[in-house]
Amino acid sequence: MQLRRKRASATARSYPTYFASGAIVLHLVFIVIPSVMGFYYALTNWSRFSSDIEFVGLDNYRSVFDSGSAMLQAVKNTLVFTGVTIVTKTVIGLMLALLVSRGIRRFSTLHRIVIYLPAVLPMIIVGIVFKSILHPSTGILNGFLDAVGLDFLTERWLTDTGLALYSIAAVDTWKGVGFIMLLFLAGLESIPREYYEAARIDGATALDELRHITIPLLMPVLTVVTVLNLLYGLKIFDSVWVLTNGGPGYATETVNTIVFKEFARGHYAVSAALSTVLFVVMTTAGLFLIRAMHRQIDDA
């Protein structure tokens, strides 16, 4: 007992808490305080045009949910985008992880690197390049479809109201799927080979193995992947900004494009109100994420 106490006081001296102060201060001042301020300013009429700030209650939120408003559309688009990319990145990411780790023998490392490559490119750059690739008349995607006789599949990818959002989701999947694949690969490596050997002896098919071994044992990774994709999708900005700038009409506006546009127009309180909604949703999701990740440390 006494030894333990002695040891505790020694650790207190060796690990002074002030070592953490730099990180705490920066995080507090530039991330946490602005978010907390958002709760207050969301309820005011703060703008570029009035010098005094008045309390207006929930007016800013009411304007968000006015039917037909750009903001309501933006909230819907953000949810659709997030849902679609969660599914595409998870499904394709898992399939690619299985393919490069189990399906092929040669060049596995090369494929991993190449598939991950787009994840490190700036989204702005990716957007500019895809703007040319998806151009309806001169872009190589429609050009390719024409050339192979699939011209009925050619589309106005970024200017068709019903399609533009899905095109952005596709570009985003192209860029982000390699990262998700890497996470699945790490998860797959932690599954003991003996499980598969035993299953094979029992005559299990490849589909059985996937359903009864791989997916159940990947559940923790699946949780992490889903929350990461959720967090990423909800704050989507760069890709929309460069590919469509929110258009045509409001067809691809997202929460963060509206936040920027309202900010640029000087409607600061509206911007703060929308950001605050994002804050509440994402921080809640983040708590789940941290719990999920720590459960994995404890398991390991």
Place this chain on the structure above:
Amino acid sequence: MRRSLRSGVNHTVASSVSLVMVIPIYLVVVNSLKTDAQARSMGAGVPTEMRWDNYDRVIEEGRLARTFVNSMIYTVFGTVLCLLLATTAAFVLARRHTRLNRLLYLFLVIGIAMPVNYVTLMKVMQWTHLVNTQLGMVILYAAFKLPFAVFVIYAFLHTVPIEIDEAAILDGCAPRQLFWRIMVPLLRPAWITVGILTFLDLWSEFIMPLYFLSSSDKWPMTLAVYNFFGIYESSWNLVSADVVLTILPVLVVFVFGQRYIKSGMTVGAVKG
């Protein structure tokens, strides 16, 4: 027989996917060397004559020397500041498990999920006189990536036996010595991984400078290339050259650092 057919199909699929991943990079490289007319449709054909002067034009008209230096300042100093603060914090929080320290750790790490409230952050930036300054960008970049860095380094520290610390403390090591002489060398692998990932992320950053840098001579390459694209939208050869130069540092870091990325990812995102 069936087995080799299946493996053939798998290799074909893998190669097709990889091809789809590199086509856009191939496109910008070939088109950056074409004439204005040839690059109009941003086609996949190889250039008939190499127009290296596209690069000269872009560097001059896109003021790339200036924006490259800006990007370097923000990214390198942002990464270094982030690593330094994250390591000192993770060090004491991982080694001493008090209630307060657990709370502080959670407070930092929840930042991984927190979105930035740019509008109110503008007010903080005005109070601290950091709006439209290079110092402000460095600090924001560092603050932005801190939670992830703390998370990875904290997890890494759990793999370093506490006995090493205890031996050093018994030998009379003061906290600062313990940190700089013992921990920093041991943490090198974690630093390299977090450093590379942070560098790559910060080089791509677009939204922070969009909000907080009004003067174009302080813009990083991402903002500059976006602006350049707005002006020269139809000159795909010039836009491509600009794009190639903007991603060149990323590709260099990626090629030399890719073997460290996966280990960071597994520590950082899956293994906790």
